[in-house]
Amino acid sequence: MMRAGFSHRMLVHLTFFDLDQTLLASDSDYEWNRFLVDEGVVDSAAYTDANDRFAAQYAAGELDIHAYQRFALAPLVAHGHEAMAALRERFVAERIGPSIARHAPRVLAFHRDRGDAIAIITATNAFVTEPIAAYLGISHLIATEPRIVDGRYTGEIAGTPSFQDGKIERALAFKAEYYPEAGPTTFYSDSHNDLPLLRWADRPVAVDPDPTLEAAASAAGWPIVSFRGETPPPLS
Numbered sequence: 001m002m003r004a005g006f007s008h009r010m011l012v013h014l015t016f017f018d019l020d021q022t023l024l025a026s027d028s029d030y031e032w033n034r035f036l037v038d039e040g041v042v043d044s045a046a047y048t049d050a051n052d053r054f055a056a057q058y059a060a061g062e063l064d065i066h067a068y069q070r071f072a073l074a075p076l077v078a079h080g081h082e083a084m085a086a087l088r089e090r091f092v093a094e095r096i097g098p099s100i101a102r103h104a105p106r107v108l109a110f111h112r113d114r115g116d117a118i119a120i121i122t123a124t125n126a127f128v129t130e131p132i133a134a135y136l137g138i139s140h141l142i143a144t145e146p147r148i149v150d151g152r153y154t155g156e157i158a159g160t161p162s163f164q165d166g167k168i169e170r171a172l173a174f175k176a177e178y179y180p181e182a183g184p185t186t187f188y189s190d191s192h193n194d195l196p197l198l199r200w201a202d203r204p205v206a207v208d209p210d211p212t213l214e215a216a217a218s219a220a221g222w223p224i225v226s227f228r229g230e231t232p233p234p235l236s
Helices: 019-023 028-038 044-059 065-079 081-099 104-113 126-135 165-178 192-200 211-220
Strands: 014-017 117-125 140-149 152-158 185-189 203-207
Touching: 014 019, 019 028, 019 104, 019 117, 019 126, 019 185, 028 044, 028 065, 028 081, 028 117, 028 126, 044 065, 065 081, 065 117, 065 126, 065 140, 065 152, 081 126, 104 117, 117 126, 117 165, 126 140, 140 165, 165 192, 185 192, 192 203, 192 211, 203 211
Parallel strands: 014 117, 014 185, 117 140, 185 203
Antiparallel strands: 140 152
């Protein structure tokens, strides 16, 4: 699994996809936390309340990503990578596979066939999203990186989280390192939290957008599509 990608210097289109509620018809972060509750790994009532509170803050554009990641990474800090990775394998099979948005494979196939460099860019941490990217057949993953010291998770973030303005920083670093002469950039997302990167992209596409993003996309004249509806989205 490559989180950085391979060296490839020819001119290509760059196509970035948000993950949660875009390629997936669910939120992998939220569902992972629910899975841990269902498996009895964490205290049910307290963890569910915190999970719902952070989800509401994200929806309102008020999430403190560092505070959230301390919460989300706490089970890794407590139990370690090996124990949690065994649970994660079942989580991807049972919860993520069935939640892939109906038309996401078709859209991904279009961009692969066109020869695009495709990357997932997500605020969700890399522990949760690495196997999801692999499941979708996407080699490039730009995720929020957990800080690891002496082989153990600390609960903190390493470097810049790929969230809000941080997504631009991480996307620019990815492009500079691997595709410095790339052509136009496309970005698909559902969330108003991604407006900074959508405004940066040459071709922003709102996918099953939240109300704030839908209003912004309509005002800007951006395409608004659905990866979940009956009709496949137009591709270009």
